Amino acid sequence: MTEYDIKDLSLAEGGRRRIDWAEREMPVLRQIKERFTKEKPFKGIRMSACLHVTTETANLMATLQAGGADVVITASNPLSTQDDVAAALVNQYEIPVFAIKGESNATYYKHLTAALDHKPHITMDDGADLVSVIHKDRRELLDGIIGSTEETTTGVIRLKAMSADGALEFPVIAVNDALTKHLFDNRYGTGQSTIDGIFRATNVLIAGKTFVVAGYGWCARGLAMRAAGMGANVIVTEIDPMKALEAVMDGYRVMPMIEAAPIGDFFVTLTGDINVIDKHHFEVMKDGAIVANSGHFNVEINIPSLAEMAVGDPTLVRPFVEQYDLPDGRRIHILGEGRLINLAAAEGHPASVMDMSFANQALSAEYMVKNAKTMEAKVYSVPEDIDNEIARLKLEAMGVGIDILTAEQIKYLNSWEEGT
Template sequence: MESMIRDIALAPSGKQKISWVKEHMPLLNILNEKYSKNQIFNGLNMVVTIHLEAKTAYLAQVLKNAGANVVVTGSNPLSTQDDVAAALADSGVTVFATHNCTDKEYDMYISKALDVEPDLIIDDGGDLVNMLHGERKNLVAKLIGGSEETTTGVHRLKALSNNGKLAFPMIAVNDAYCKYLFDNRYGTGQSSWDGIMRTTNLSVAGKTVVVAGYGWCGKGVAMRAKGLGANVIVTEIDPIKGIEAVFDGFRVMPMQEAAKYGDFFVTVTGCKDVITKEHFAVMKDGAILSNAGHFDVEINIKHLEELTVEPSYEVRKNIRTFTMSNGRKINLLGEGRLVNLACGDGHPVEVMDLSFAMQFLAMKYLWEHKNELENKLYVLPEELNTEIAALKLQAMGVGIDKLTQEQETYLHQA
């Protein structure tokens, strides 16, 4: 299969990026060294649909080095970095991805990747799985299973599984303790603000930040905003998460009220229409909107366009300004797509080292247990979580205590 990328001449820049992340991903380096020798995935076809930047490119290379025939496509039009795609293609991995592709091209790339007839898949957001349950369901018979990286994709998988429609085993890597505790909280928390600050070059200190959603990602975004000196308001639909946000020191109120105060807005709910025309109507002049959820549906851009009195325009790279009838201006970052990737490089390297080690081990688990798994949604086994955490601590030079035999006996006595 021949790759479809922007320009192979961009490869040197992408190789530099991949080389940098390799130096800071000790878990993937350990897996690469071990499994490149025994070729655990020898002869298997893998399709990886994920945000295509340096860290994910290295994961694809590690899977390839372990013997797999890897085909990669992007999971978001704005998160693909063309130089990284070129470097990956130049390293022998087939790539179908270009930055800012159209929706038609995006679907075509996924379909082209599936032409390899995969044995295993890694998905991020559920678009790959969705196509396998639709127009490419003829490939399901050969498919062993797959894993899902993000909360939105897991929601879609749970719906399929609960309705008895999931056609193959899937592992919700996103729901693994090591994943949501570190990736969702610390990864999203840092990378979202990296993207916002890089794009706007504005101070966060002293501003009011409205965080929509107080799940693990929302906790991270709110915590980092507080650390940057912001006054943080949280909006929620869950009373338990609402009271948790209050006890964490944040103001909690409905979005209709919070919209009046926000300088920055960050949506991170996984749901649609979190910010709509009723909220735009009361926002401050100069309000900045961003989304840290997987799909560009949390901020209703159609409503925003309907309220404008002149065509929106790009006032600065990745900032689109909408002018209201009273002259107020509302600014949207990254077209309402994932701000940490549309406007930045995604999660910190060390965080994704944990997540991608889990993805690798999920592929290994599916392959080794291929005759035992049912067509349902699984969580990564707890012993693999523990193994990854222990390896990460070891790589960081951090030691922890171990229970003595007497302590083990004490804790397990009747």
């Protein structure tokens, strides 16, 4: 194998050890890999993945490869790549990788192109970038594509918009919408890993501080819960009245961002939308405010507007902490260039929750191969039986048992004759 673009192949041994460590916490994916090794459901199938290149993702790639897939991977975020993992995938698994931590925007898109030069039958996305590039610039690939899987909320939103416009030309399974994905990965994974990223970048005490969480979807719920658990005074900002009401009932203060901006010490966006924190918010933030994103793209924070307000260029005061000095003497700190702080400054979600997310990826790809002839060009939910099987396997691996309905109970639940 000669086609790959990574930082340093000599990092491979350290990467392999960390991949093995993560695998211990991924029993569901391990069981799927054992079956795939025997059945080879992806024999003859080429796959291109655009995912965060982490130890957990490496175990997914190994699982797909064990199932017979010819796999290539590129990063879904310029700052999320773990260079030792990229090296291990190339050196130990002979999987082509196009990803370097800190790569430029131009290199990022060059790597997307390299992954698509693989002429995939199936793509795996975290943000719909591969699907988007195929539809815009690489339409010659459409005839050979069976479909795609999508890992994250932002990508599902983009894909559903494409489907509604009639622009989507092959089926996509919304892995993000599986219960075993968003209830656990988004809530517990994002909650813990975002706090981890903030700690590593700043080493600032959270207890007693005012912590502003933008949004109250599953990722934001998890972060709000963890920040409160660390002793922070949590404020939630929302545009959805139902989610805002839920946040109030969960015990948080809820207000518009413009009201939260002058009193927050920490700000984290988790919405998937643009300019959630904008110029008029920066204008009233207190000196020393720390601003981060844990949603998806770095557009949630309007960093260009902050740069225009600032005096001179930002100063890198710590790794992943850029200080913007304002004319009135206030300092505002942006973490990880506004990219996912849990991956930019930390290691992303714990392997235990990614076990379920990537089990969904693997089984959804298998489902797509088996049902390719009947699937239409639209966004599908993960089949309920796959979701339930992953939950069952996870409980089994944790040594947790649950009750089983008796025949009498099943009959009662399915009847209408018996009443009070």
